[in-house]
Amino acid sequence: MARKVVITGLGATTPIGGDVPTMWKNALIGVSGAHTLTDDWVTKYDLPVHFAAKASTPATEILTRVEAKRLDPSSQFAVVAAREAWKDSGITEVDHDRLAVAFATGIGGVWTLLDAWDTLREKGPRRVLPMTVPMLMPNGAAAAVSLDLGARAGAHTPVSACASGTEALHLGLELIRSGKADVVMAGGAEAAIHPLPMASFSSMQALSRRNDDPEHASRPYDRDRDGFVMGEGAGALVLEAEEHALARGARIYGELAGTSVTADAYHITAPDPEGLGATRALKAALFDARAQDTDVVHVNAHATSTPVGDKPEYTALKASLGNHLENVAVSATKSQTGHLLGASGAVEAVMTVLAVYNRKAPATINLENQDPEIPLDVVTTARDLPAGDVVALSNSFGFGGHNAVIVIRNTN
Template sequence: MSPTNRTVVVTGIGATTPLGGDAASTWEGLVAGKSGVKVLEHDWAAEQAVRIAARVAVEPLEVLPRPQARKLDRSAQFALIAAQEAWKDAGFSGRAGAVTSDADASGGSEGDVDPDRLGAVIASGIGGVTTLLDQYDVLKEKGVRRVSPHTVPMLMPNSPSANVGLLVGARAGVHTPVSACASGAEAIGYAIEMIRTGRADVVVAGGTEAAIHPLPIAAFGNMMAMSKNNDDPQGASRPYDVARDGFVMGEGAGVIVLESAEHAAQRGARVYAEAVGQGISSDAHDIVQPEPEGRGIAHALQNLLDSTDLNPAEIVHVNAHATSTPAGDVAELKALRKVFGDDTDHMAISATKSMTGHLLGGAGGVESVATVLALYNRVAPPTINVENLDPEAEAAADIVRGEARKLPVEGRIAALNDSFGFGGHNVVLAFRTV
């Protein structure tokens, strides 16, 4: 196959989310229809209009050494935890090219990857916001000398990607797409292209976010974007329900290891799925509101079809962006129907944000992990909290509700992961069984 059109596969997965501290526990929670949303117990939450969020199930300090963690923003902590899991899951150990007792003086070992052919693309929609705001409080309350010297490398939006790059020893390029809630998916799409075009053989890619802080909570709440269903936190995120009233903020990270099929085969790697490609577009409509008819989303879907060999008949599952906002949920379904027509009828559509909350820039990473595992296990997670399905949603799509659903057990099947962000960013990723 031409080096500019190489097949890309997923060989490792990792996550830390409101449902679990790793990919396995997160997947178990998704299939079981478990909610990770809880009442915020911080003192500052009492005065907020929104007092619920989906915090990670396992705190970073339970995983990372304290001296390492204190030099990292929470978003970078999540990224490292997920990347470490994905790297190990892919069959790699230690830093790329590192000399071990079993390696010769040139570095590397069996099953290793050339660091010059290894990349990292980890996105964040907001970056080190907690570091920035917390250190500003330190400056005001305790003075200049008490501001941490680690502040700048902690608050940089590229900090998670840079630290993951250092973790694995990536020298083919370390990148940080920033496109609001489409960031994590765009990172994975960029990584696919790095491998497909021959820039790298292996790329660690995904998204992370840690924005559960008084200012972002107040800001999103005041713009009426978030659910104020404080009395029922686990039922607050309810995509497609007629009573949906906004998203619930989540935090965490999802990371996958992407690899050229040839490289994976040479080292005998386990393959979860093929990463077929991406479709990208922009709405040019509004800084926060989605284009109501889903035209930009439809354009991204069509770009995906035009740039890959994906057959619409193969697509049996969609991990929808579906944040639980009145306008966004339906616009996405309209776009799917516009592009796929009656083929949409056999697509089992899951809105996993009903369980994890909305991880903003980390959503595309976590939901790519969920999409890959849905194909690998041939099971579509449920959408929870849909008590009264919106008639527009019912007319446009087959929403998986209540319980997980088995996907076809024979033949090659494909799935989409949709991600959209403020500014009109649209990214659609496609994965397929091998």
């Protein structure tokens, strides 16, 4: 019998709240974190997209100046969210050799890299800060969290674009099940509201261009969706072997019952139109959780609001859950937060855990005319979930054909 893994701590810093209580309160109300950008680079480079969903509380307001100075903005978000999750877990004593980190990112230290490149070109190599490489490396966030917590059972960085955060939970589960760790700080962080990724995502027509109405731009499943909205922030979850959590009398939010990761091997950016890779991930995650299709009451969907992305996820859900899908309350929280790329899976995992724990599915905003080809039961205003034993899913898909799914089971 595999070790059971439970969730005992939650942390988040997002466009709709700088901590978990604020984010969750807003997620139930249904608010937009997207706003017009006031940064000078938007006009300087004449970017076609003028808005994004920035973190509502800048990390530099929470960290000390010296802490912030040595961390890329993505790692700053990671440390903020991980500290909240750690405090929330109530863990006071831990065997640090049995504490691991699995902290993902999609893009990593893009601000640090490109600022340093500017410095090199304008001022020469002598002015390039010695901390440049440790700040820009993709494992920077995992390393910063490991240092902060004294986690010595390995600090890992799954990188699979927008599936990264969910893949971190997959890895965290494996680390505990395999006996390599008893506690894992798992999560994802991203800080890519930078002109270069913004320009690149614009070039591939992936971003919404609703410049005159940013709050209504992220509209998953809506007929008039025209792309995703860039978000930033981090999510963090304390995963703990059940016996470890019970021994210390921890408050348990739910069980990370199963996970799965698959690859499409279809196209570098386009999802498999039949959603075959996603279907395999969904089925495998449910099997891993020893859950029946009919146990599923809620899905926090990947649903980024792109014209091509939202439908294959529906196809995959239909193929996995069949007619039971009619009874599943689907929330697309990117309508509120925007798309946090490598952090999105972690933030949505926090939302999914809270949905199961509180029996409440968060709101999907901006759904005015539902795409008739996607006949899901979308939660437009926060809704109660059934009592009894249930599971909920959170899906994440990433460029590269990465599909990651987690299954959360109630423990209350």
